[in-house]
Amino acid sequence: MGKKASIDFKKCDNKPYCGAARACKIKALYYDRELESVQVDSFKCTGCGNCVVACPHAAVTVQ
Ligand code: SF4
Numbered sequence: 001m002g003k004k005a006s007i008d009f010k011k012c013d014n015k016p017y018c019g020a021a022r023a024c025k026i027k028a029l030y031y032d033r034e035l036e037s038v039q040v041d042s043f044k045c046t047g048c049g050n051c052v053v054a055c056p057h058a059a060v061t062v063q
Contacts, residue, residue, distance in 0.1 A: 003062045004063070005029055005040045005045050005060055006040065006060070006061055006062075007059055008059045008061070009037075012059035012060075014031075014036070016031045016033070018038050019055060020055040020059070024051050025050070026044055028042075028044035029045070047062050
């Protein structure tokens with residue numbers, strides 16, 4: 001399995017306006033309104049790292 005984004009929820013502020021979610025053009029990282037949290041769809045994620053750079057809280061890593 002390739003590298004995938006993962007979220008550190010101790011750092012993530014879990015808001016609908018998540019910048020990392022906006023940076024993910026394929027919506028593999030997204031704000032889930034039902035769960036009220038940021039989620040990663042590991043099947044979609046390509047490990048490109050755009051979300052890592054975009055997150056102002058350094059909450060996303062690709063590993
Ligand atoms: S690593 Fe790329 S594809 Fe995966 S969630 Fe982040 S921006 Fe989306």
